[in-house]
Amino acid sequence: MSAANRRIVLASRPHGEPSPAHFRLEEGRVPSPGPGEVLLRTRYLSLDPYMRGRMSAAKSYAKPVEIGEVMVGATVSEVAASQHPEFRVGETVLASAGWQDYALSNGAGLRRLDPEAAPVTTALGILGMPGMTAYTGLLQIGRPKPGETVVVAAAAGPVGSLVGQIARLKGARAVGIAGGPEKCAYLTQELGFDAALDHRASDLAGDLARACPQGIDVYFENVGGAVFEAVLPLLNDFARVPVCGLVSGYNLTELPEGPDRTPLLMRSILTRRLHLQGFIVWDFAECEPDFIREVGGWLREGRVRHREDIVDGLENAPDAFVGLLRGANFGKLVVKVG
Amino acid sequence: MSAANRRIVLASRPHGEPSPAHFRLEEGRVPSPGPGEVLLRTRYLSLDPYMRGRMSAAKSYAKPVEIGEVMVGATVSEVAASQHPEFRVGETVLASAGWQDYALSNGAGLRRLDPEAAPVTTALGILGMPGMTAYTGLLQIGRPKPGETVVVAAAAGPVGSLVGQIARLKGARAVGIAGGPEKCAYLTQELGFDAALDHRASDLAGDLARACPQGIDVYFENVGGAVFEAVLPLLNDFARVPVCGLVSGYNLTELPEGPDRTPLLMRSILTRRLHLQGFIVWDFAECEPDFIREVGGWLREGRVRHREDIVDGLENAPDAFVGLLRGANFGKLVVKVG
Known part of the structure; x- marks a missing residue:
């Protein structure tokens, strides 16, 4: 010792x-x-x-x-x-x-x-806090249905990568946003995401619109900022947005320049009947046994990777x-x- | 003819x-x-x-x-x-x-x-679209529990006045925001609201904080703008915000001056695990028989007024x-x- x-x-x-x-x-x-x-x-x-x-x-x-x-x-x-x-x-x-x-x-x-x-x-x-965050936020708030489109950013991270893989297992399309071509290749080639976009590319909004021709039904929010701005116009009626993190804003020292876009967000929530909900993993502590059983099973069967x-x-x-x-x-x- | x-x-x-x-x-x-x-x-x-x-x-x-x-x-x-x-x-x-x-x-x-x-x-x-809007938005999204505080603006209107009265019938505290002393007196003296605030007063944020010493658990949103800004800091953990209307913004021709407060709203959603959800009354069409029976009954019994x-x-x-x-x-x- x-x-x-x-x-x-x-x-x-x-x-x-x-x-x-x-x-x-x-x-x-x-x-x-x-x-x-x-x-x-x-x-x-x-x-x-x-x-x-x-x-x-x-x-x-x-x-x-x-x-x-x-x-x-x-x-x-x-x-x-x-x-x-x-x-x-x-x-x-x-x-x-x-x-x-x-x-x-x-x-x-x-x-x-x-x-x-x-x-x-x-x-x-994958079998701890980040995995359970993905599992509960996606399934308890996001509730993807087969054929729907799920978008997640920081998609090569421990939360995002599982969000996309669970979305696929539930029959939804998974679109990941990550930083750089290597992470994007990992998402589509190793994890089975339907599409992966590099947020450092010049036209994220356009790339995202092309990757989501049917709009977005679930946006698992863990970055905020420019990615959320690109996502917002594509959210379908009744889309769900589990708000898990806002890593792009954690280091902000002051609010960004105007105009104040809050009315735009609120109007989108109203007219498209969006559901935004913040959560932390322990809000869903009662789901832990299900999480361990289900994700643990997928991991042993090789159906999810990390x-x-x-x-x-x-x-x-x-x-x-x-x-x-x-x-x-x-x-x-x-x-x-x- | x-x-x-x-x-x-x-x-x-x-x-x-x-x-x-x-x-x-x-x-x-x-x-x-x-x-x-x-x-x-x-x-x-x-x-x-x-x-x-x-x-x-x-x-x-x-x-x-x-x-x-x-x-x-x-x-x-x-x-x-x-x-x-x-x-x-x-x-x-x-x-x-x-x-x-x-x-x-x-x-x-x-x-x-x-x-x-x-x-x-x-x-x-009260027995039509506005009444059902109040009934479904409050009970399906807001879900007030006994002892909780419900805030509603445009509270002397047909939606807001019923929101507050139903909140009271469900055991919650009802705080209404309205324009002018006459409407405020109507809310507390005739409809039984626990408190009523004039949004034309100089210190709405302070008045609201004093009227909601335990914070706000449900904010039924039908105005937006300055009222929402006063409400946001007071929302408790796990507060619900049915977004029904944004009448203060309907005539906006451009977004308000900066800074952009969107990150503040998103951060509040995350850290306080808020639930914001837009709706229109027909999203809850299946609730119409319950609405007619329950609100119709309260009206006949004199338990709600309009x-x-x-x-x-x-x-x-x-x-x-x-x-x-x-x-x-x-x-x-x-x-x-x-």
Whole structure:
């Protein structure tokens, strides 16, 4: 066991785009578990866009990380020491240990992982929070019907890639938007999307209209901004828009220039009877058993695929996270910690 | 029977606020019913905000009225002559005869009215399209729970006044926004709203926050603009916003000045998991029997009240309609035609 616990804390709140300077690597002593506690050693740390929200003091659905606190995050951890009756040394668990080598836990919220059943990192991706986000948002709010057109952006990421694949499994057309030709090729050639568009191309609105000749019935929103502007005119009557994320806006420091397009959006909602609904994955916690059974089954049968982007070393988490917000990753971003 | 059929046609499309000059009164011959037809004589014509949309060529959920065509509208009509086996002279029907004295019908869509059961004009208001709009939008999308706070604007109008009263009957708090002290007094003193706010007051946002100390759970949207801006910060997590109308924007000729507040709205939808949904009453046509039974019952029992603003003479319909868009009416606006 290493004698030091490295931990990455929030050094300051970013105004706009975060940089590695907003984080600080500290070293402390490895804590010892008291009665009823376990010591967790982090094996893998998940990096996800929602963490940008935690760096801000703005009110949101979860409280911000305070300055000097360890950054939050889901982890695959190993029980390194235990004074808890239900956990034994050597067991692997899904935890929320954050950006650090070691953490104490009283056992609450830990989920034991079976490394034989699936690679443990899938608990951070396709069989974890991102996968369940795709599954619940698409099926509970988007509700695609056979023959309908589903559009998703950040489509090569862990949420978007599963949204498109589930849409296909439910008989809908899947159109993905991603950054660059390599990701687009992955969507159509490896994941079976019906079409993939590069949002860096010069005419996204035109490309999207051509890719969706019957309009759009479900738009799974996780980026906002220019992509949403291209999508809005194509939404059909009664289209559903699960609002899962707005990554293009997370670093905005002020509202964009006018005119104020809000009346255009509201008029579209009214005349086309659109249904927009924000959600976070835990709003649908009751769906977790269905999710595990259904997506787990598809994964074992090879009917859904996933891709991981693994970065080596806790010290590289800040760089990797900053890149995530720019779309530099290709697949579920995971840091191999120890 | 008058020898002439007066009819009000769309003379030109307004750019911005309509004026009486956008309409033209014409006279023609009273038509004669052929086999299978009835001749309807208009007794009452309903004037409603949706008609502003029909004056525009912009794509919406219904096709526009063409230049030179008779303005559309629901009517209470009397069968003046009949060659239809199911309708007899003297019967009163709910029809869509438009802004004219006489119209032919093949019987499709006519609904016989029983003047003994309820005053016939209620078929244009509380027991008609406006009432059903309130009933379905509030209960199917808004779904207020006991103790929740429901806010509605244009609250002294036929839709808003019923929204608030149904909210109260379902155990929610009802807060109405209306134009001027007389309408506000009507809401609290005659209809039982918990609070009423004058949108012409200088501090609507502050007044609204004080009237909704627990935030807003349902906002029944029928005006948009400044009222929606005041509402948005107060919407609670999981609030529902049935989008029924946007009357404050119907005369907009260009988008308002910047900045573009769309990202603010989308961020609110995401972080507070709001549910916005546009609808028109016929999206919920299957609810009509429930509506007639339930609201009809409340009306007979005196548990809901309504108010009509009756204008005399077809020739006054254009002025009355222009006033409606400015909130000049007080109660359901109906033109007594003949």
